[in-house]
Amino acid sequence: MEQQYIDLIKPVLTQQTLFQLTQLKVFVDASLKEVVSKNFENDEEKIRYLLNALYNIRDFVLTQSAENSTRLSLISQIEEIERKIEVGNDLEKSETELKEKTKEDLVQDQKNLETREEFEGITNS
Numbered sequence: 001m002e003q004q005y006i007d008l009i010k011p012v013l014t015q016q017t018l019f020q021l022t023q024l025k026v027f028v029d030a031s032l033k034e035v036v037s038k039n040f041e042n043d044e045e046k047i048r049y050l051l052n053a054l055y056n057i058r059d060f061v062l063t064q065s066a067e068n069s070t071r072l073s074l075i076s077q078i079e080e081i082e083r084k085i086e087v088g089n090d091l092e093k094s095e096t097e098l099k100e101k102t103k104e105d106l107v108q109d110q111k112n113l114e115t116r117e118e119f120e121g122i123t124n125s
Contacts (some may be wrong), residue, residue, distance in 0.1 A: 028057070
């Protein structure tokens with residue numbers, strides 16, 4: 001039961017996400033402070049300034065999303081390479097085992113042939 005409570009209340013955001021959200025908050029706060037404190041000539045300049053701030057936020061989010069997607073893609077590619085290496089190692093192991101089995105079969109076949117020739121030699125005499 002205690003573990004269920006811990007699972008319910010544990011943080012869901014990573015340290016990096018919290019840092020990025022904090023960066024966004026600081027940027028928004030600074031932009032709002034500047035809008036309030038700055039004397040714009042007219043509302044059009046104020047709107048232009050706020051739109052520029054929104055575009056900067058959007059660009060930041062897009063950059064972070066693209067970086068995250070790139071990281072996920074790299075992880076996926078690394079896992080695929082590891083899987084191929086594993087499969088390659090399994091194939092190499094299987095091939096080695098097959099070679100060993102084939103050698104054993106050849107040795108056994110040779111022994112059987114020699115035994116048969118000895119038996120035929122005895123029965124033909």
